[in-house]
Amino acid sequence: MSSHVSAIREPLVYGHKDYHQITEDLVAPTERTPSKSWVLAFIISVAVLAFGVYTVTYTIYWGIGTWNLNRTIGWGWDITNFVWWIGIGHAGTLISAILLLFRQRWRTGVNRAAEAMTIFAVMCAGLFPLIHVGRAWVVFFFFPYPNTRGPLWPNFVSPLLWDVFAISTYFTISVLFWYSGLVPDLATVRDRAKGLRKKMYSLFSFGWKGSAKNWQRFESLSLVLAGLATPLVLSVHTIVSFDFATSVIPGWHTTIFPPYFVAGAVFSGFAMVLTLMLIARKLLNLRDYITVSHIESMNKIILVTGTIVGVAYITELFIAWYSGYVYEQFAFLNRAKGIYYWSYVGMMFNNVVVPQLFWFKKIRTSVFWTFLLSIAVNIGMWFERFVIIPTSIARDYLPSSWSYYIPTWVEVGIFIGTMGLFFTLFLAFTRLAPVVAIAEVKSILKEYGDQYLPKKQENI
Amino acid sequence: MKTKKNILYGLYDDEQDLLRAIKESNERGLKIYDVYTPFPVHGLDPVLGLKESRLHIAGFIFGLTGALTAFLFMTWIYVRDWPNIFGGKPYWPVPAFIPITFELTVLFAGVGMTVAYFIVNGLRMKTHTEVLDPRITDDKFCIAYDITGGADHENQYERLLKETGASYVGTKEVSDL
Structure with missing residues (x-):
């Protein structure tokens, strides 16, 4: 194994760790009393979440008339936020599944937290269609079950129904993937714990023993789940893009949408992983496990996907011109110069210009710049969804039905509330389970631990 | 005991x-x-x-079950139970069944295989785990x-x-x- 080590291979674990030290470092955040900064962050998150609960309740009680949607603009902040959150929820499974299949070892440092983030983001996303249907209590009508209305079945050839299936499958598989990987690490926590805590972790680690056969099946399961999740993660945002692409609205009706949405999802997902991991790395003292080379790898993915997104924007513009179709041409001109020009500027600047800074090694290996740029990318991707959704429908075929849309405080409150939900869940996760996959880091230690690698020559 | x-x-x-x-x-x-x-x-x-491990064989069988369930169920609805014409398309729009068939294949394979994994590994929720x-x-x-x-x-x-x-x-x- 270690005889084939390349001289330029970057260590993924620093600090001359041994197996026991890895356990100590990674379990420690769940064992000590929470720090003041954690408590403060948790209180703020829960407060924001409470406001979100209030606005959602308000919406359900009074109906979606409390939003500023109208006859022309039927999709506003709700679907913008839905697509934005779903996009963010793509990085976790991408890191776990696709990078597992490609044998990218650096995934071990970030996969657990990224998967957790995926699950929380999909929960936030799922909220929006749920309340947007207006009568959230009959949302089970979506599912094909024998009923007294005929039985009347849902429309299986509608992309909106495909979305129901895609997102519920994605959520389920992500949870299974995440939890089956978490079981051995929870067993590690269990075997160090005492009293009630030991009982709780015994329950949630499902009596894991770590026998040879256990591990063999574990690897078989993770490989197959990775193989299943890889096309799944690509299918989910493809199907989300079908919601738009199969319509006849200029600006939505384009065949480029599936690859462009998937690239955008990976782009925003990695940005959110970086935002969170840089905070977690600092607060939980994980600098030895989430190294600069992890950050650099993720920044390279952001650069690639950001460039794909940029090329897609320009392709859209070109095709609109080349099609010779006046409505299409107008829709794209209207994005750049129309009523919502500011969102177009925000999108172009944050998604196309900003990530290009990652060509500079100084910037992509700088924690400060990465943090700043990751937030810019998140903002840019939110604008992208906003540009696609309200801009296209605010100026449709008939000038008599043109309209303008700004959200009400309720819509803004729900969006902020989902942020609260996301951070509350993530903060709780950092206390309850190890945020870095302990067993997986141990399994790469002998290949990537700094003490096992030859000293890096400074001039390489 | x-x-x-x-x-x-x-x-x-x-x-x-x-x-x-x-x-x-x-x-x-x-x-x-x-x-x-x-x-x-x-x-x-x-x-x-x-x-x-034979788990992946179980995964394949579950996946196949999912694919057949989705495809045959939609076929039955659209051909026998409630034939309907959407936008002049045929009664049996096979290409439009692909997304849901795919999703259910993945869902059945993933859930089935994970449940099988927990069962054959003897993983159960219990408050006391006996370890060596x-x-x-x-x-x-x-x-x-x-x-x-x-x-x-x-x-x-x-x-x-x-x-x-x-x-x-x-x-x-x-x-x-």
């Missing part, structure tokens, strides 16, 4: 020592009860003579021998563990392992 077993076990500090000890044990013809490690150790399955040694999930690699009823080889087992560099050798009576 399961019968109690008496287990003799040795803990190693390094996975290479563990692999060497298993090979030595095989050479001496000593039957290993089980091996426990904190993470998947590569090269363990062949020396222990473990057959490849709490250090196994931390940094120790363990070889266990079953010495219930005072197995004849007991001394040989112990000698092997010590000779191959086990940092700890102990016995424990367990009822569920």
Whole structure:
């Protein structure tokens, strides 16, 4: 194994760790009393979440008339936020599944937290269609079950129904993937714990023993789940893009949408992983496990996907011109110069210009710049969804039905509330389970631990 | 009530020592009860003579079930139960069935395989987990021998563990392992 080590291979674990030290470092955040900064962050998150609960309740009680949607603009902040959150929820499974299949070892440092983030983001996303249907209590009508209305079945050839299936499958598989990987690490926590805590972790680690056969099946399961999740993660945002692409609205009706949405999802997902991991790395003292080379790898993915997104924007513009179709041409001109020009500027600047800074090694290996740029990318991707959704429908075929849309405080409150939900869940996760996959880091230690690698020559 | 077993076990500090000890044990013809490690150790399955897991076959069968369920259910609805014309398309729009068929294939395969994994691995929720040694999930690699009823080889087992560099050798009576 270690005889084939390349001289330029970057260590993924620093600090001359041994197996026991890895356990100590990674379990420690769940064992000590929470720090003041954690408590403060948790209180703020829960407060924001409470406001979100209030606005959602308000919406359900009074109906979606409390939003500023109208006859022309039927999709506003709700679907913008839905697509934005779903996009963010793509990085976790991408890191776990696709990078597992490609044998990218650096995934071990970030996969657990990224998967957790995926699950929380999909929960936030799922909220929006749920309340947007207006009568959230009959949302089970979506599912094909024998009923007294005929039985009347849902429309299986509608992309909106495909979305129901895609997102519920994605959520389920992500949870299974995440939890089956978490079981051995929870067993590690269990075997160090005492009293009630030991009982709780015994329950949630499902009596894991770590026998040879256990591990063999574990690897078989993770490989197959990775193989299943890889096309799944690509299918989910493809199907989300079908919601738009199969319509006849200029600006939505384009065949480029599936690859462009998937690239955008990976782009925003990695940005959110970086935002969170840089905070977690600092607060939980994980600098030895989430190294600069992890950050650099993720920044390279952001650069690639950001460039794909940029090329897609320009392709859209070109095709609109080349099609010779006046409505299409107008829709794209209207994005750049129309009523919502500011969102177009925000999108172009944050998604196309900003990530290009990652060509500079100084910037992509700088924690400060990465943090700043990751937030810019998140903002840019939110604008992208906003540009696609309200801009296209605010100026449709008939000038008599043109309209303008700004959200009400309720819509803004729900969006902020989902942020609260996301951070509350993530903060709780950092206390309850190890945020870095302990067993997986141990399994790469002998290949990537700094003490096992030859000293890096400074001039390489 | 399961019968109690008496287990003799040795803990190693390094996975290479563990692999060497298993090979030595095989050479001496000593039957290993089980091996426990904190993470998947590569090269363990062949020396222990473990057959490849059949979980992925279960996954395939579940996936096939999902694909058939989705496709045949939608076909039945659109052809027999409630034929309908959407936008002048045929009654049986096969290409439009692909997304849901795919999703249910993945859903059935993933859920089925995970449930199968929990069942065959004996993973159940319980408040007390009997472990040989709490250090196994931390940094120790363990070889266990079953010495219930005072197995004849007991001394040989112990000698092997010590000779191959086990940092700890102990016995424990367990009822569920």
